[in-house]
Amino acid sequence: MILEKMILENFRVFEGTQEIVFSNDPIKNVTIIHAENGFGKTTLLKALLWGFYGHEGLLGNDGKADDFERPYELIHEGQLAQAGGWDDLYTSVKIIFNHDEKRYTLERKLSATQQERDAKVTLLELKVIKAGQTHTEETPQIEMDAILVKAISRYLFFNGERINYLAQEQNSEQITDAIHQMLGLKLLETTIQDLESNSIIGRWKKEWRDKSSGEKQELLDDEVNLWIKLEEEKKDLEKIEANISAFDDEIKIAGVKLENNRDAAKLQGERNDLQKKLEENNEKFEENEKALIKIISENGYSIFTTKLIQSGHQIVSSLRKENKIPAPVVNTFLEELLEDTSCICGRDLSAGTVERRKVEALLDIAGDQNFNVAVGQLDHTIGVLEGSRENTKREIMRLNRERVRFKDTKDTFLSRIQEIHQELGGKKDETIQDLENHLEKLKSDRDVEYQEKGRTGEKIDDLGEKIEVNRVKINSVVAKEEQGNIAEKRVKAIEKSILALNQILYAETRDLKPLLNEKISKTFKEIMTKDYWAELNDKYEMRVKKRVSVDSETISSKEKDVALSTGERTVAALVFISSLLSLAAERSQIKTVVKGVSGSVYPLVIDSPFGSLSAFRESIAKKITELAPQVIIFVSPKQYDSDVERALQDSQRIGKQYYLRYNGEKLPEGAQTSLSINDQQLKQYNKINKGEFTEIVELGR
Numbered sequence: 001m002i003l004e005k006m007i008l009e010n011f012r013v014f015e016g017t018q019e020i021v022f023s024n025d026p027i028k029n030v031t032i033i034h035a036e037n038g039f040g041k042t043t044l045l046k047a048l049l050w051g052f053y054g055h056e057g058l059l060g061n062d063g064k065a066d067d068f069e070r071p072y073e074l075i076h077e078g079q080l081a082q083a084g085g086w087d088d089l090y091t092s093v094k095i096i097f098n099h100d101e102k103r104y105t106l107e108r109k110l111s112a113t114q115q116e117r118d119a120k121v122t123l124l125e126l127k128v129i130k131a132g133q134t135h136t137e138e139t140p141q142i143e144m145d146a147i148l149v150k151a152i153s154r155y156l157f158f159n160g161e162r163i164n165y166l167a168q169e170q171n172s173e174q175i176t177d178a179i180h181q182m183l184g185l186k187l188l189e190t191t192i193q194d195l196e197s198n199s200i201i202g203r204w205k206k207e208w209r210d211k212s213s214g215e216k217q218e219l220l221d222d223e224v225n226l227w228i229k230l231e232e233e234k235k236d237l238e239k240i241e242a243n244i245s246a247f248d249d250e251i252k253i254a255g256v257k258l259e260n261n262r263d264a265a266k267l268q269g270e271r272n273d274l275q276k277k278l279e280e281n282n283e284k285f286e287e288n289e290k291a292l293i294k295i296i297s298e299n300g301y302s303i304f305t306t307k308l309i310q311s312g313h314q315i316v317s318s319l320r321k322e323n324k325i326p327a328p329v330v331n332t333f334l335e336e337l338l339e340d341t342s343c344i345c346g347r348d349l350s351a352g353t354v355e356r357r358k359v360e361a362l363l364d365i366a367g368d369q370n371f372n373v374a375v376g377q378l379d380h381t382i383g384v385l386e387g388s389r390e391n392t393k394r395e396i397m398r399l400n401r402e403r404v405r406f407k408d409t410k411d412t413f414l415s416r417i418q419e420i421h422q423e424l425g426g427k428k429d430e431t432i433q434d435l436e437n438h439l440e441k442l443k444s445d446r447d448v449e450y451q452e453k454g455r456t457g458e459k460i461d462d463l464g465e466k467i468e469v470n471r472v473k474i475n476s477v478v479a480k481e482e483q484g485n486i487a488e489k490r491v492k493a494i495e496k497s498i499l500a501l502n503q504i505l506y507a508e509t510r511d512l513k514p515l516l517n518e519k520i521s522k523t524f525k526e527i528m529t530k531d532y533w534a535e536l537n538d539k540y541e542m543r544v545k546k547r548v549s550v551d552s553e554t555i556s557s558k559e560k561d562v563a564l565s566t567g568e569r570t571v572a573a574l575v576f577i578s579s580l581l582s583l584a585a586e587r588s589q590i591k592t593v594v595k596g597v598s599g600s601v602y603p604l605v606i607d608s609p610f611g612s613l614s615a616f617r618e619s620i621a622k623k624i625t626e627l628a629p630q631v632i633i634f635v636s637p638k639q640y641d642s643d644v645e646r647a648l649q650d651s652q653r654i655g656k657q658y659y660l661r662y663n664g665e666k667l668p669e670g671a672q673t674s675l676s677i678n679d680q681q682l683k684q685y686n687k688i689n690k691g692e693f694t695e696i697v698e699l700g701r
Helices: 041-058 077-082 112-118 140-147 163-168 172-182 186-195 198-210 214-260 265-304 306-321 331-340 354-362 369-425 430-480 486-527 566-585 614-626 642-650
Strands: 002-011 014-021 030-034 090-099 102-111 123-130 133-136 157-159 533-536 542-548 558-561 603-607 630-635 654-664 674-677 680-683 685-687 692-698
Touching (some): 002 041, 002 603, 041 630, 123 140, 214 265, 331 354, 369 430, 486 614, 533 566, 614 642
Parallel strands (some): 157 603, 603 630
Antiparallel strands (some): 002 014, 002 090, 014 692, 090 102, 102 123, 123 133, 674 680
8 A cells, every 4th residue: 555645624623625645756755744743743644544444543552542632523623613504514534545556545524414413424435446447346444444454554553652562562463463464464364264164165065965865964954954044044134234224324314304403403302312311221221120130040049938948947946945956965975985985074984884874875865966067057048048038029129119110211201202203293394294204214114123133133043053953963973974975075175274274374474473573683773772682472572682691601691571661662663563564565575385475565654753762763763764665754843853854854765745834823832933844944833813723735835
């Protein structure tokens, strides 16, 4: 992917239509955008990501907005405040780029009306030009995700002051996926997935069925039929979900139209509010139902233990009245005295003595130790059961009261919603009547689809269970058969192929890793002044190492992980990204197990790359132009100081330069009115009486 141009329309601080033409010259491959902090550097980076991925592109790796506040407010505030009609006001980002010898035009739009309703929902159009023919993609987001996989965007578009986390990356799966994607190994993964699909291994299983006999053939016939039915039900479910989604969109549009109608706005607003409250009430009702099911399943039995508890109390009470519990003396104590032939008072209990006969006589009335313990446990258990029974009864009664309250609240909300429907439907305005009737029909049709979805889901679950049962039977029959057939061997051959391809994928990754480490180490040493080197370990975690001398003639020096500073971690992260991009560009020339594989070419877009580099600023500035086939840098005046400016100018690779000019009532704190670039003094602030906006200005024009 090589970026050609980005065109903004009323995107955040950028009012009106503004554009950046990126340098895509292989020699002069660098575009620099100069701007004070707060003028819109980060907004430009986020505009690219919003164009590619929508709302998800505005979020950080943790799913939060990180350094981009208010991600749901994208339309220029001044335009939004002046707009007479929201239907005509929108923001958009258009990105023109080349990828795999094709030229693409991507445009994402968000209207003011839609921003108010749900800013996550946008309109996306992706056109591709190949061999002079223009084609509009039917599934633009899917196609865009295939061109620039979301998982690798974090390595290509980032804030330079926040990338040191890459050097500490603990999720080896994401790094491995990035390596596979950028080094052309996704084909192997896709092949493995295809072989595992029903269209490949499933086909030969059908052949296995056709050439089997007896009980196994019948079971295999059943399995094929069950799978056919399951696929049909899944397709039906997809259609139903698509219908529900379409109905939801239509319902939202109809609702917005009613909100925009002066005569219906108040009632529609009340209905929207009631609908939200109804959804919240329904969620609480479901939580109540889950809690009720849980307590009944776990403790419901205790409610039916009343007679058991009464009987237990009677048994214990009767034993106490008979002085059997607690026993005045237990048999084990007497048996120990007789065995010792001595009483605790010192008297002789030898055989034949009077005293021994008296102790033996006590055995007839002594209590049993085990019996005492059992009765004690019974008494305790009765108490526990009694407490559990009462607690369970109280909790069930409480949950039932809540259940009734939630149901009454639901009925109240539904009743008022129905009244609003009747009031809107009864208005003399035909537009409102038509909208309301249309809205009611959409909801009714959607309810029918929801019912069908529930029935289809039950069918899918039932078929899944039947397939599992049938598979157990098949395995049982297969285990008894001594002779296989050709189709069965083919299935096993495919399974072996899948295993072999997985091993090849592993080998490719293993063979490319040393090359990647070589590039990482070489680039790292060119920048670092210390005797350190960087590499990926077996878990694909980035590590910077050094050698530690050992005061011994027999023990050689040892390798040790370095505790990095913030600047060193940033350098390590930049080195990893640039090395991966460089290896991807050279992929077709690398001899590995798989021949003829080429990697992907991507741009590198960095916001504030020099902010946390401290001593490494000049070294990175000298190297940054070589990090990728196309490099786009957003930089502040403080970062673009004499060393950085001189290094970038000396590279002779700067193809385009822009600066951002801020227009507002007051200059942001810490910003300067002018900007010095290449010994030119540029005006970067215009004072205006009202509002604020930023302009994109190209140097040399």
